[in-house]
Amino acid sequence: MRAIVLVFSLSLSIVTLSACSTVKPQQRAILADPTMQFEAEPEEGAVRQHALDNREGSMGGAGVAGGGCGCN
Amino acid sequence: MQLTRLFAMAVVAAAALAPARARAEVADVNTTHSVFFEQPTRTKMFVYTPGVSAQVTPWDWLDVRAGWEADVVSGASVAVKAGPAYQATHPAADVITAASVHDLRNRARGGFTLRKEAVSFTGGYSYSTEHDYRSHSFNVAARTDTYDKNSQFEIAYARNFDSVCDRTQVSDASNVPVHLQALEDSTGCFTSTAGRTTHSIAIDSFQGSWTQTWTPVLATQLVYTAEIQNGFLSNPYRAVIIGEGLKAQEHHPGNRARDAIAARMHLYFRPIRAALRLGVRGYYDTWDIKSFTGDVELEKYIADPFRVTFRGRFYKQSGAVFWSDDYTGGDRPLGPKGQYWSGDREISPFTSVLVGVRAIQTFAPQRPMLGIISQLKLALSGDVVQFKYDEYTLAGEPVTNARAYIGTLSLTAIF
Numbered sequence: 280m281r282a283i284v285l286v287f288s289l290s291l292s293i294v295t296l297s298a299c300s301t302v303k304p305q306q307r308a309i310l311a312d313p314t315m316q317f318e319a320e321p322e323e324g325a326v327r328q329h330a331l332d333n334r335e336g337s338m339g340g341a342g343v344a345g346g347g348c349g350c351n
Numbered sequence: 352m353q354l355t356r357l358f359a360m361a362v363v364a365a366a367a368l369a370p371a372r373a374r375a376e377v378a379d380v381n382t383t384h385s386v387f388f389e390q391p392t393r394t395k396m397f398v399y400t401p402g403v404s405a406q407v408t409p410w411d412w413l414d415v416r417a418g419w420e421a422d423v424v425s426g427a428s429v430a431v432k433a434g435p436a437y438q439a440t441h442p443a444a445d446v447i448t449a450a451s452v453h454d455l456r457n458r459a460r461g462g463f464t465l466r467k468e469a470v471s472f473t474g475g476y477s478y479s480t481e482h483d484y485r486s487h488s489f490n491v492a493a494r495t496d497t498y499d500k501n502s503q504f505e506i507a508y509a510r511n512f513d514s515v516c517d518r519t520q521v522s523d524a525s526n527v528p529v530h531l532q533a534l535e536d537s538t539g540c541f542t543s544t545a546g547r548t549t550h551s552i553a554i555d556s557f558q559g560s561w562t563q564t565w566t567p568v569l570a571t572q573l574v575y576t577a578e579i580q581n582g583f584l585s586n587p588y589r590a591v592i593i594g595e596g597l598k599a600q601e602h603h604p605g606n607r608a609r610d611a612i613a614a615r616m617h618l619y620f621r622p623i624r625a626a627l628r629l630g631v632r633g634y635y636d637t638w639d640i641k642s643f644t645g646d647v648e649l650e651k652y653i654a655d656p657f658r659v660t661f662r663g664r665f666y667k668q669s670g671a672v673f674w675s676d677d678y679t680g681g682d683r684p685l686g687p688k689g690q691y692w693s694g695d696r697e698i699s700p701f702t703s704v705l706v707g708v709r710a711i712q713t714f715a716p717q718r719p720m721l722g723i724i725s726q727l728k729l730a731l732s733g734d735v736v737q738f739k740y741d742e743y744t745l746a747g748e749p750v751t752n753a754r755a756y757i758g759t760l761s762l763t764a765i766f
Contacts, residue, residue: 301499301501302499302501302564302565302566302567303499304499304500306567307564307567308567309567309568309619309621310564310567310568310570312619312626313658313711314617314619314625314626314650314652314658315570315617315619315626317562317570317572317615317617320709320711320730320761322381322383322402322404322761322763323383323385323709323730323732323759323761326383326385326400326402326757326759327385327732327734327757327759329400330385330387330398330755330757331666331705331736333697334389334697334703334736334738334755335642335666335668335697335703336636336638336640336642336668336670336671336697336698337609337611337634337636337640337642337644337668338576338578338609338611338634339558339574339576339577339578339609339610339611339613339632339634340574340576340611340612340613340632340634340644341574341576341613
């Protein structure tokens with residue numbers, strides 16, 4: 280029950296906080312720059328992440344699509 | 352190589368046949384090649400990863416993707432693991448053996464994204480195969496932009512149906528794990544050969560993310576990932592010395608629930624034309640591994656189409672609750688820790704530090720190259736990862752100066 284309340288509260292906070300942002304479309308030039316993208320250069324990033332994931336005990340925080348072990 | 356050429360030709364043909372109104376930037380093709388070399392004691396693992404991927408946008412509301420990649424692996428892997436206590440009482444025994452590893456992983460994937468106004472739906476599938484491992488993976492995602500596109504919310508789910516090869520054990524060994532024997536090699540895997548069997552692994556992954564722009568130069572992202580693994584989660588090739596004259600196949604729990612939460616911030620500095628990217632990640636799983644990851648990147652335009660990224664990454668994890676460097680050693684930190692045993696340094700406590708650099712050059716000529724390529728992008732990167740293992744040894748010999756090198760070359764053509 281506590282977890283449900285926590286998730287609900289967090290979701291409500293996120294939605295409320297989101298509404299505070301007022302960046303207009305004409306102000307987005309820098310936000311659209313490749314250096315500001317969260318998924319820029321996905322191929323290069325995926326290869327590096329794959330190598331690290333196979334040598335660490337943890338995962339997550341990036342993407343869920345995947346497949347295979349490749350864990351030698 | 353022929354497959355790669357055919358794939359590229361198919362994408363170019365698709366781009367040429369796409370409806371005229373969408374002909375500007377209707378497709379892109381990427382090829383990425385990476386090498387990984389690791390030089391801790393006795394392994395010298397080398398992995399070459401070539402890949403090619405493409406995306407076609409025949410209409411504004413549809414993206415179609417396909418790709419292929421491979422891991423060409425050579426080196427050695429620790430086949431039998433022992434610790435210092437056993438080695439101290441058996442000084443003449445060479446209890447650590449490193450088995451030669453040569454493997455080839457092929458992975459093919461495909462997917463699509465449907466868009467309508469501020470909402471998009473993505474679906475995908477991938478199949479990968481190795482000598483000893485097969486994986487079918489399905490993924491779906493939904494994303495929406497709200498508040499004048501200042502907020503993006505995405506949820507994603509993936510399900511893996513994997514299988515791993517193992518040795519057929521003697522009739523009652525599964526009930527008495529100390530009698531399990533490690534797989535010798537992958538010969539006969541996924542065939543009806545006597546002495547080989549297959550175990551299944553199911554993996555369910557869920558992810559939710561919130562991306563937010565706060566100012567014209569500041570954006571943040573919060574990501575939560577959960578994963579449940581169920582099945583055979585050990586390395587079938589690895590044996591661990593767990594007692595006097597007793598060598599048993601690695602034995603991990605058959606279930607694992609994993610949670611990770613990550614936060615990122617991107618901030619652009621106009622005066623120096625550079626973006627600072629910061630990220631932190633916390634992780635916990637039911638094997639009691641806890642980890643922290645910190646990332647920092649600075650990407651700067653040197654000249655307009657040329658930019659360079661400097662990056663660093665710090666990673667620290669605790670060991671699994673059943674991890675021990677020597678299951679014959681008596682008290683902690685050595686000695687047995689319950690009903691499971693492992694020889695994997697990946698679940699031992701350790702710290703790693705990565706430093707790297709990446710350079711990207713974009714070519715955008717006035718007229719399309721070869722009549723169809725509107726832009727070319729070349730990316731080169733190099734990273735060095737230094738590992739420091741707190742407890743993991745090879746029969747008491749610390750693994751010092753364990754270091755990995757990663758080099759990547761990526762070329763993208765936009766049609």
